[in-house]
Amino acid sequence: MKLSSKKNEFGTAALYCRLSRDDNMDTESNSIQNQKKILQKAAKEKGYTDTLFFVDDGITGTTMNRPGFQKMIQAIENGYISAVFVKDLSRLGRNYIEVGRLTEEFFPAHDVRLVAVSDGVDSDEGENEFTPFKNIMNEYYARDISKKRRIVNKMKGNSGVPLSPPPYGYIKNPDDPRFWVIDPEAAEIVRRIYQMALDGYGLAETAAALEKDGVFNPTYYWRSKGTSRGGSKSTVEPTKWGHTTIKKILTLQEYCGDVINFKSYSKSYKVKKRIENPEENRAIFLNVHEAIIDRPTWEKVQSMKKGTRRRRPTVTQAPSVFSGYLKCPECGGNLNFHFNQGNHDIKFFSCQNHNSGLRKCSKTHYIRLEFLERVVLYEVNRLASFANEYEDDFIKTMMGRSAKVTENERARKQRELDGLLARDKELDGLFERLYEDNVSQKISDARFAKMSQRYEQEQGENAKRIKALRLELKKSEGKRMDIDTFLETVRRYTNATEITQRMVAELIDHIDVYHAEKQDGVTTQHITIYYNCIGAFSVPDRRKIPAAEITMGTRKGVAVSYSPERIAV
Known part of the structure; x- marks a missing residue:
């Protein structure tokens, strides 16, 4: 639309309309259609026949970065506008500092008349002493609405209702839009991505395979289904998959059927930037909707992804499958992967705290990769033979006293957590009733503030203990596995x-590597393998269990023999 300059007696009037969720308590009077009628009539009564509408629908007044509003400001700066009409000052915004700058500096500097119809403000009739107070109250209203909305979101989030839209692979339940159901077409792609991860495919390889097969990325898939999603609009090809998209899919716990609320937060209702919430501050609800990926598979993938963000060897460009799994029993540090500069075929691990230069660890804990692979393969074969030939003994070992003690402790913590969560839910109910009483004016704002502060204080104290318990349970739960599944x-x-990488991820939690020691002319290296589910386990010597001596010659002509660290069973 072409704008005309100020040639009329009155010039061109800008009629600005805005509506957002902040106005949902009075949607009829604040509707865009109603605002247009009021402003058109008011402009005509003031003698303005040349008018232009600028509209922002669904945008909060706490931000001044609104498309319609910014177009109006640009038109004013270009000299096309002589008057601005709004239904009330809150339509301009709910930030009293910015609105005050507009009314007291910007509009007068550009010789623009301001008319706020409902507030009785007309700058041509002189200053209105109450205008600054109206701006302050408009911001207070936005702050109050934000506070009440946070309370409502807190109640919803703590009750297990998802606060975020369904991720790729899920859609809203047609029978109950608050929850999610599986989208079969997208879910099949999610399962394919996880299977490729288990098979050792990297992010780039997975993305390339999906692109080759013509699979739509999530953004274009949602568009093809007519689903509107917020955020930036991708401009890449429909079948182009990014590494970050694959990585996000491989880390979403929601695919196990869980709901995770409060992943991020904002510091203020004026600041729209979201900040990632620490894991202990999130509310996690297990098995709320149908899972796309079973939990053991999801946990395996997370284990496989650990330690992948490390510097790769400059020559081999390929980390070992044991990277991130080897520990130093002396200092607790990781063993880093290296290769020999003179002979790149010699690959080995050594303690990071010994090699750092600070010498926090007294020994190198050096171990050749080839030697380690032979040892682990030997022990895995012995473990499998024991499980096959002596299944009852194997199961009995796994269900031993230590596991029972661990389970009892876990059950005690779970009972305490359940009690605190029940009280937290009860407090949410009190909040809800308190909020309703405040809205219906059964109790005053002052009374509401006082009572809600008391409830918030109790919830805050409970929340600290809930966080601690969830972290403790998560750590123990991550190491628990169904006995039948492990068998x-x-x-x-x-x-x-x-x-293989998958073998290591599925079976091993970590491996302690001791420094090789020489006794009676024989150099021996102790290694302890800590398995998932059962921890350190020394396979008993049985007739049907294979036994062999593992020895490897070093480049200095010294033979190193393997010896398992004996564990009582």
């Missing part, structure tokens, strides 16, 4: 002939 996993590697 089945062990059997899968019966007679294995090579070490």
